Amino acid sequence: MTEPTSKRGLQTRIVHPEVSLTPGFASFSTPVERASTVVFPDLATMRELDWRNDAQWRYGLHATPTSLALAQRLAALEGGKHALLQPSGLGAISNVYFGIVKAGDDVLIPDNVYSPNREHGDWLARDFGITARYYDPLIGAGIADLIRPNTRLIWIEAPGSVTMEVPDVPAIVAAARARNVVTAIDNTYSAGLAFRPFEHGVDISVQALTKYQSGGSDVLMGATITVDDELHLKLKRARMRMGTGVSVDDCSLVLRSLPSMKARFEAHDRSALALAQWLKTRPEIAAVLHPAFQDCPGHESFKRDFSGAGGLFSVVFDARYSATQVDAFVEALELFAIGWSWGGAHSLAMPYDIASMRTASAWPHRGTLVRFYVGLEEEADLRADIERAMATALV
Numbered sequence: 001m002t003e004p005t006s007k008r009g010l011q012t013r014i015v016h017p018e019v020s021l022t023p024g025f026a027s028f029s030t031p032v033e034r035a036s037t038v039v040f041p042d043l044a045t046m047r048e049l050d051w052r053n054d055a056q057w058r059y060g061l062h063a064t065p066t067s068l069a070l071a072q073r074l075a076a077l078e079g080g081k082h083a084l085l086q087p088s089g090l091g092a093i094s095n096v097y098f099g100i101v102k103a104g105d106d107v108l109i110p111d112n113v114y115s116p117n118r119e120h121g122d123w124l125a126r127d128f129g130i131t132a133r134y135y136d137p138l139i140g141a142g143i144a145d146l147i148r149p150n151t152r153l154i155w156i157e158a159p160g161s162v163t164m165e166v167p168d169v170p171a172i173v174a175a176a177r178a179r180n181v182v183t184a185i186d187n188t189y190s191a192g193l194a195f196r197p198f199e200h201g202v203d204i205s206v207q208a209l210t211k212y213q214s215g216g217s218d219v220l221m222g223a224t225i226t227v228d229d230e231l232h233l234k235l236k237r238a239r240m241r242m243g244t245g246v247s248v249d250d251c252s253l254v255l256r257s258l259p260s261m262k263a264r265f266e267a268h269d270r271s272a273l274a275l276a277q278w279l280k281t282r283p284e285i286a287a288v289l290h291p292a293f294q295d296c297p298g299h300e301s302f303k304r305d306f307s308g309a310g311g312l313f314s315v316v317f318d319a320r321y322s323a324t325q326v327d328a329f330v331e332a333l334e335l336f337a338i339g340w341s342w343g344g345a346h347s348l349a350m351p352y353d354i355a356s357m358r359t360a361s362a363w364p365h366r367g368t369l370v371r372f373y374v375g376l377e378e379e380a381d382l383r384a385d386i387e388r389a390m391a392t393a394l395v
């Protein structure tokens with residue numbers, strides 16, 4: 001210290017406190033390092049900064065050591081090289097569109113995609129001069145016939161997080177690579193644990209960290225993960241132009257949850273599978289859609305490419321029950337809350353009208369679909385809750 005700080009005025013000392021770091025302090029947690037402005041020692045340093053280098057701190061919006069620590073851990077977890085954080089999973093989807101697609105391009109989207117992605121594709125098609133076309137998620141190698149000279153991007157979701165069809169990712173990727181088309185997978189379902197996209201040649205993995213990575217139902221965040229340097233820079237440039245960044249406090253919450261994610265994922269998986277198996281035996285249920293079951297469309301791909309399933313699955317109620325009755329069933333549940341964002345400790349249930357959500361593939365079921373997310377409650381209690389709600393509502 002050059003001069004005793006006590007000589008400075010009160011306001012100056014408030015702005016420049018004497019910081020006393022605790023010598024020898026060490027902990028497992030990543031420090032929360034906040035910044036809007038990042039301070040440079042001199043102008044030459046500031047002018048030499050290279051935006052391509054993730055660890056050259058330029059501005060709090062782009063990264064601080066806290067957000068970079070999370071990005072690097074996410075990339076490592078999924079077998080990627082780079083990760084960019086966004087304030088939501090949908091923000092990460094948006095980052096892919098704005099980083100990859102320009103006017104005149106064509107995008108292929110699976111018919112069972114996460115609905116806001118569909119909305120995004122339709123919006124770009126309507127207002128920004130691209131074409132967005134939908135394909136049957138079970139198309140496999142047949143996607144080659146849909147690729148046009150201006151096709152720039154193919155979205156994949158594996159499985160579709162409501163209807164659970166599992167696409168043949170290697171076949172889609174092979175067709176895309178042969179024509180130089182970028183592939184992006186929404187890999188939120190598997191959290192990057194149960195499906196390893198880069199081992200199958202996928203270019204970009206999107207994660208809604210809002211789900212298992214947060215695990216607390218209290219953080220919104222997303223990430224795009226890549227192995228290719230140039231692709232990463234394209235997405236990074238788009239992200240800078242979009243002016244989006246994440247709160248380091250939110251990063252800190254996700255960093256705190258990350259070490260328990262695999263154990264939680266496996267617990268959700270066990271409970272969900274047991275519950276799904278029991279629901280198969282119920283006369284009220286026409287079909288149970290869980291990728292681990294042989295009759296789930298794409299089950300062979302699931303068996304070949306996945307190591308687990310997590311807490312999501314869906315059921316189709318027998319067509320003798322009206323949509324109103326199924327709504328009453330969902331509302332009669334006590335342990336399953338009505339809500340969108342899964343991945344936390346609490347179980348959820350949500351009815352869907354699937355036929356109204358598709359344009360490129362037939363939906364074979366007539367009854368109403370309910371998607372369950374199985375939380376960390378006791379499985380026996382969840383089963384009893386469903387049984388009781390069925391007895392009350394389906395009379």
Ligand SMILES: *Cc1c(COP(=O)(O)O)cnc(C)c1O
Binds near residue numbers: 089091186189209220
């Ligand atoms: C939740 C979800 C998203 C979006 O995440 P948000 O953080 O809520 O924007 C994207 N894809 C899938 C499959 C999801 O389940």
